[in-house]
Amino acid sequence: MTTLLDVRDVSKRFTMGGLLGRRVVEAVVDASFSLSAETPEIFTIIGESGSGKTTLARMILGLEDPTSGEIRFRGQKVDRRAGRASRLEFMSQVQPVFQNPFEAFNPLKKIERYLESTARRFLHTSDRAVIDRAMDEALQKVGLSLAEVRGRFPHEMSGGQLQRCAIARALIPNPPLLIADEPVSMVDASLRMSIVNLLRSLRDDLGVSVIYITHDLATAYYISNRLIIMQRGRIVEMGDARTVLDNPEHPYSRLLKASVLSADDAGAGKLSTDPDTVKEVTALAAKAGRLVARPDGRDVRVYG
């Protein structure tokens, strides 16, 4: 297997506060997984709020350095301090899609200006016809066209349409990997599935791999090939999405499946369920344990 992305024993520790009241947060602890270059897949990272999903994504994007461990993309170490040319080359191949498309776009600028600057940057051209063609091709991939988008400001689009534009922007350099951090949580429920289906068609029709970060088990089940479940920075279960979600083995994975998001916290990724179970699972979060490979291909964290 040729490896597209290799995340090896990666940890991230944040230290906050001064000498008095110093606080250390273990945001990600010893995360390891890899994606194949030959088989595009949707690889999902699931976990409640604060479990370390975004920190892991930011390290993969080279926006944050691991405290220990290493991330390699196509064999090259992901390095925030690499020279401008190699950083640009990396960024053209690993593109982010963020949660809130209204924040991703400057409200005072027409949408095409944003797409255009991405095209100029990554395609190294200022040829108008080449730029227009690249923007139109990328927009067609998400079910839009340059003619539809031209002249429009972000507020003139629905959240779903704008998220499509954000995905089109990410597709301009033809990246083999997208990192989509909660890409549907700010989109109206009625339009959510169309974005989820779009991610699926990027994989199936264009061969793009997607790291899909979410706390929504339903969409994860629907589109993922493999997934990892994170609790307080640690991977507690990893494997084929359906195997794990049909029959979760780690107590936290079971809790995640059994829990219902409370109406107040819908979309915030906080769990609301039986307090005793929560207590039991919280106690496990303080233990290191170790990931053990199971015969059915999944890895589950065990203790003692």
Ligand SMILES: Nc1ncnc2c1ncn2[C@@H]1O[C@H](COP(=O)(O)OP(=O)(O)OP(=O)(O)O)[C@@H](O)[C@H]1O
């Ligand atoms: N720059 C930072 N400085 C200090 N602590 C941080 C920083 N970034 C993240 N953290 C902490 O690291 C932990 C993991 O945060 P992270 O944002 O990665 O979780 P998450 O799973 O993405 O949560 P959410 O679903 O809410 O986005 C949290 O305790 C968070 O407070």
